[in-house]
Amino acid sequence: MTVTSPASTAAASATPATRPPLNLAVYLVTDSGSMLPEGKSVEDQVKAALEGGATLIQLREKSLDTGAFITRARALLTLCRAYNVPLLINDRIDVALAVDADGVHLGQDDMDPKLARAILGPNKYLGVTVHNMHDAERAADAGADYLGTCAIFDTQTKKHKPGFEPLGVEGVKAMLTKLAEHHKTRALPVCTIGGLHASNVGAVLKDTATKTKKLDGVAVVSAIMAQKDARAATAQLKDVVERELALAPVYATREACQVVSVAAETLRKLREGKASPLVHHITNFVVMNDNANAALAVGGSPVMAHAENEMEAMTGIASSLVLNVGTLSDTWISAMLTAGRVANARGIPVVLDPVGAGATPYRLATCRTLLSEIKFDIIKGNAGEIAALANVQGVEQRGVDSGEVAGGEKASVALAVALAKATGAVVAMSGATDYVARVTAEGKTQVVAVDNGTQWLGKITGTGCTTATLVGCFAGVLGKANAFEAAVAGILTMCVAGEKAVALAKGPMSFKVALFDEFFNVMPADLVQAAKVRDRIQANAD
Ligand SMILES: Nc1ncnc2c1ncn2[C@@H]1O[C@H](COP(=O)(O)OP(=O)(O)OP(=O)(O)O)[C@@H](O)[C@H]1O
């Protein structure tokens, strides 16, 4: 834990050349009521909080006369300047402007944030308390710098309107999920408030975190203002908050992550027409047209051919082969076996999508036959499908859809690795996090996790099958030797296109249209910028 020391006490309240950084980690909202310990003033408590490491101060006065409010704001600003911590004023823009504070925080009953921004200008911080997505979008449109959720827990400190229910951990988590899904609010920092103290903030930060968005800090009142030793209370709070925020997933740096660079470079070749792999599919009736359009959109050349009589000729000229067991028939199985043998004989990479492998004995037996007769380079499936092929019990398979792997990341990684070991193929296992696993020629296990994607991808059928198509396109350019990179590239393209498409989605069908447009529009730089790829995943899982 670092305790910041005064940067400079000379000319302490002068406006700094650059405004102090906005950091919501330990955000003190003041209270001048009866909670203050005997003999302590608001100024004493704020000074102690700054010494203890508070990262942001909001002066909140509900009954002070304007003159006294301004006097107090001036005093706090002098303190805050000495620690390079911003001072915000609750509600009263006039007071903020009178003392040249760093900004304001508005509740939903305060001034319209757009008007506030117009008065404040672009260089002051604007924070807004939001109860729902409507408030959040309005705040984002107004140019808010951060959002505070309404109260997470009940508190004595603030009287709420009758009927107000605190959000609870699940409510905050749901709000973070929605904020992450909307392009306007995705990047805005968020804190929560209400009944928070050192013994519950760790759990709150952990339990509200979603895959795509987490809280950036906590706002407290009595946890600091009511404490006899406010400095120690703040330091303790900061310790917990920093520890929890540091536990956020660590993504490989863009430069260091070789697989992401390969994905971007290969996409560039496809985009520039320097590669246009012919991807031969034997795939299901549900996705056939979609898969062809997806391959075309990224720059591949799709062909759907199912007759055994033309396998020799068709697979023979393909750059890659995708076999998908989604809507099987005996004649298609024969064609798959022939196509697979041709591909193996000619060194053409082969991708298996074992759709619904665990759903019926017929599918499972077919997948087993294919695996014994054909050497697959990549197997792409959801967890239920991978578990069925790896002979692992306990992952539900409902038709073509999958349940989750019990046991979290460690169990997911173990599952993907088990199938990679058993088959020698690269295993790409889809889900909220996608895992790609392989065993290298030297016998080492390599796993990466891709944390991109959106739940919308689960709301239209066949995105898993379409991921196999994209993987097939990349494998057609990169060849068998780079099957691992091809699998990551296909997944990343699907997930990043999905993230971009969310902004235009009004429902599943508009999402689908936007997704296919994004297959066409997503650029190498988008993959590099958006990639949330963890490449030390094996170590983390052990
Ligand atoms: N909850 C989620 N959050 C983020 N991304 C997701 C989520 N669920 C699925 N995805 C993404 O959707 C894509 C398809 O994965 P999914 O597991 O839904 O495939 P599937 O079950 O084989 O689909 P289908 O059978 O419809 O073809 C993957 O790229 C995955 O990352």
Ligand SMILES: Cc1ncsc1CCO
């Ligand atoms: C819904 C469905 N049924 C067989 S294949 C398929 C497409 C998604 O896997």
